[in-house]
Amino acid sequence: MFNDSELATLRNRFKRDAELLMQTTTSAVDGEKSQEEKDLKPLPRINKHSVFWIVASVAVTYYADFLHVIMENDDVKSWWFNVGLILLGICLSLAMFCIVYLEWFKGIQHYDQEYPAIPPITTAAFIAASCSFNIALWPVWSFFTPLILFTQFMGVVMFISLLG
Template identity: 85%
Template sequence: MLNDSEYVNLRNRFKKDAEFLRQTLTPAVEDEKSQEDKDVKPLPRINKHSVFWIVSSVAVTYYADFFHVIMENDEIKSWWFNVGLILLGISISLAMFCIVYLEWFKGIQHYDQEYPAIPPITTAAFIAASCSFNIALWPVWSFFTPLILFTQFMGVIMFVSLLG
């Protein structure tokens, strides 16, 4: 069996070896990471994915006569539609507060850490708005309603991403 001094010597030897290995491996790993960071290119703003959703949204708007139906159709459940508009307004207002005021004017990059309640409230309001719009517009387009609204949503998101 080893006595206490031999344990201390053995432990010191392992510490020195570990320190030596850590010092020799760290620059190589950093060089690999920096080379990977150099190789990574940002994605282009205009790509096939965003063009597809924007074109699809425009096509759905045209062929479903979206704005004409929204303005003049009597089958729309107006109470649900109004609730959806209010919830969508809340969601957009909170998003604009975060993007325009907090990020642009105040310079807060991580506003979700400063105001942790905003992202879940915005998400909940948007999900409730989409459910309300689906209920309100179901009598008009039936089972096509979620597809039409989702396509419109994706088209708007992709269009906004091109602006930013």
């Protein structure tokens, strides 16, 4: 099939290509910023994205008469709504624990490494709260309920991110 000189040529070509590939890979890695450099210059807290979601949340609250519906509408399933409130309270409590206590008082920047159970618990509580609120408010707004609640949740998340 191949004689010895052709195999040696092929092997040398692959070796050269591998060395060239390794040199470009290490130069690309050297060009990236280290984690310490990224931590020194934080991104701005207030940006277009967070302002949009907060303004959208306020607009939905006003135009959907959100607070009035929650307080006085008899179609709201109160048991599911109360479960959603408890789960949302757990989620917000864990977020405030991370932001206020761990980051502000203890100075821990990467609290997900110190307390690895917090992110999955917070995520699960948030998803369960959104499901509970969707079930509770579906009789009021029907298929608009997920859109309204998603806008509200994004507004809350963006507002909390401004604190952290």
